[in-house]
Amino acid sequence: MSGAAVRPGRADRAVLARTDGGEPVGMAYGYPLPASAGWWDTLIMPVPDRVSREDGHRTFGLFELAVRPAWRGQRVATAVHHALVDGLTQERVLLNTRPEAEAAGRAYRSWGYEKVGENRPWTGAALHDVLILVLTGKNPATR
Template sequence: MSDEVSREDGHRTFGLMELAVRPMWRGNGITRRLHGTLLGALDAERVLLDVHPASEAARAAYRSWGYRKVGEAIPWDGAALHDVLILDLGRAPTRDGMPRS
């Protein structure tokens, strides 16, 4: 990952883990609405998440929502290699670097 992608200031990035919907509820737009509601409440420049490469449905959804792959990582001890994705929210920080209120 480039230095610019990995640069962090404590406010720049929101980390999202384990956004999931039970199989019987999939295909109804629930995950998309949850994701949209969560992002609407954020005051960050971007969202970072890890997704298992075998999770094709999740990867396809994230791509359709604008996420792009920026690298790979093992998110915890014993985990498989995951794709690291970023979604740029287009929200520039304030001049002092603090999040907008």
């Protein structure tokens, strides 16, 4: 990551990457989805209950991952993502991404995410792909 440090934050889970001089270059944050999570309610086509079941401990929702343009292509996103999910106790990570964000989609797939559906997360929102990453060592049968 050439000159940037990644340090986990203190919220539910947050990571901020900075240069050696302290300039922010990338960030990510998320938190465990509650049992009452409405994420699954916005899918275009419903998924089986075994996929959408939440219990407050099963799924970590990755809500934002961003890298400043000048730092893209330098593996900052990979480092930030891995720092964010390293050590999670959840079975999986869930996120939304826009299909036209091709570079992000390629990165997510290279990290092991699989598309499970499409949604419009709020009224009037553009179509998003819904992706899940089953964490290493977790039971893939629970996807």
